[in-house]
Amino acid sequence: MTNNKPNILVVEDDRAVRNLITTTLETQGYHYRTAETGGSSIMEAASANPDIIILDLGLPDMDGVDIIKKIRTWSCVPIMVVSARSEERDKIAALDAGADDYLTKPFSVDELLARLRATLRRISYEQGRRPEDDAVFVNGGLKIDYAAGCVYVDAKEIHLTPIEYKLICLLSRNVGKVLTHNFILKEIWGNALPGDVPSLRVFMATLRKKIEPVPASPKYIQTHIGVGYRMLRIEGAEDAAAGGRG
Template identity: 70%
Template sequence: MYKSKVLVVEDDAAISNLIRTTLETQEYQYHTAQNGSGALMEVVSYHPDVVILDLGLPDMDGVDIIKKIRSFSTMPIIVVSARTEDQDKVDALDAGADDYLTKPFSIDEFLARLRVALRRSHTEGAKPGEESSVYVNGNLKIDYAAGCVYVDSAEVHLTPIEYKLLCLLAQNTGKVLTHNYILKEVWGSTLASDIPSLRVFMATLRKKIEKSTSSPQYIQTHIGVGYRMIRQ
């Protein structure tokens, strides 16, 4: 049975030991690196399925590492950092990180984020034609070929913008998408003045697919950063 390979890039011995012990108990394979140059060498030689990356490394900033990896690979990158400012999260996600966890973090949440990243990695690695034209997540279904959306088997009528937003989130399930990324993909613009419009469309979309907008089941808000489609 194939065991997923994880690269842990962390210079804090205590955090590194915690993550390594967690990976061992879950029977993941892993390699470690304590700095940016070592991380890039491991990415090229070890070919991990996912990278766990601290931003505050001794030789280079984690955002620069993300950019270097993204220049040649789409492998999932989960940032685990003590930086809690929204701008730090936005910078890392816009550079190409798939997820962002702040220290200290829950082991259960860490493992859940890891599983989502690995599922996404395996889906993207499928051969053309292998991926279904129908997206199913809990009681939510998107029929891409027909352009139809269903909740609890009942068709939901969305505006073109709402449909684009939902498809973008669905195609990146588990990944935090920043406001700028969504604006660029849906509107072709990254103007900050368009963010209020994005929030309005996201609110109307939620009303149509969520049972409770105060406790969303599918679309999670990351305040000051963006949105994520949650896997049910």
């Protein structure tokens, strides 16, 4: 990031929506570039090296999912989809292709900014992480010692089954990102059969009972109905982790 101000590429062919997004970014002090077609967005992504891409799926020359796939062949830049497509299959297709988040139009400016801040926190955390930090994950009261295979909540060790441990490790290593059911199934079990989703929900429910202070109102693992799950980054977690390492 340049001068601590992220560079954001806004890919949107609708002038009114594009102006709304760029005006919002400008008032918050963000730097931005724009593109109105898939072809120009790929060129901008390659040449300008943005910190985040805000991407509409319905572009005039190519589908946004194809753009995500192309960019993912060379870049891990966070991609936030902002689209009028609200069907679950569209969200799943974009996230499975490599998008990090999905916001449905019409959207509120406050939610857009909140999603951006969450993505920026994740970028900051990953950039500031040292090699030795990879052995331990700290997020609020949750601590995972990858080397020892132990999980703690508020300094108390929690005993997890092998599947539960794999799930929490997968979510923690992708903190802030929405992981689809298909992605999780492939990573944990090596397949992605639709009939396995109910089993995944059962394992996720038992995991939540063990790590969430109030399982009915989870603060660590967020459900995206019909799509998948996301581990939320707890405010102040980076500072707590840094203090624990000091």
